[in-house]
Amino acid sequence: MSKEYFVYIIKCRDERLYTGITTDMGRRFAEHSGSPKGAKFTRANPPTEIMAVWSCDGRSIASKLECAIKKLRREDKMRLINSEIQLSDFFGDENQIKRNM
Numbered sequence: 001m002s003k004e005y006f007v008y009i010i011k012c013r014d015e016r017l018y019t020g021i022t023t024d025m026g027r028r029f030a031e032h033s034g035s036p037k038g039a040k041f042t043r044a045n046p047p048t049e050i051m052a053v054w055s056c057d058g059r060s061i062a063s064k065l066e067c068a069i070k071k072l073r074r075e076d077k078m079r080l081i082n083s084e085i086q087l088s089d090f091f092g093d094e095n096q097i098k099r100n101m
Contacts, residue, residue, distance in 0.1 A: 002058030006100070007065045009052045009081060012045035017077055021066045025053055052081045053100040061096045 006025050010018050010032065018041055022028035029050060032042040056062035068091045069077065079085045087097060 005056045005059050005062035007054045007056060007062050007069065007097075008050060009069065009077060010042070010047040011049050011051050012042060012047050014045050016045060017051065017074060018042055018045075018047065019066055019069045019077075021059075021062045025050070054087075055098045055100050057096040065091060065097060 003023060006022050006028075008020055008022065008025060008028075010020075010029065012018055018032070018039065020028065020032075020039065029047065032038040032047045034046065036043075054065065056065060065087070069080070072080065072090070076085065076090075080087070083099075091097075
């Protein structure tokens with residue numbers, strides 16, 4: 001069985017969105033919120049909230065989803081967060097992914 005990975009979108013203090021991948025959402029958000037282990041982007045733009053999280057069956061699917069989300073325009077990311085569009089609208093391997101929030 002493959003390990004569960006999470007793909008997430010967080011909103012930063014400057015209103016920009018950051019998309020990432022992790023195996024522990026709580027730990028990773030804490031790292032983004034002030035640890036030197038946070039991404040360079042979030043060290044400069046601290047996160048304010050978790051906007052969306054998807055759980056994936058394995059790193060490969062999670063990495064593909066992260067890449068697909070990062071290619072979206074902000075407008076489309078907001079539509080995805082608000083469930084106005086579905087993953088199947090732009091990402092084919094949806095049966096191994098669950099929306100967590």
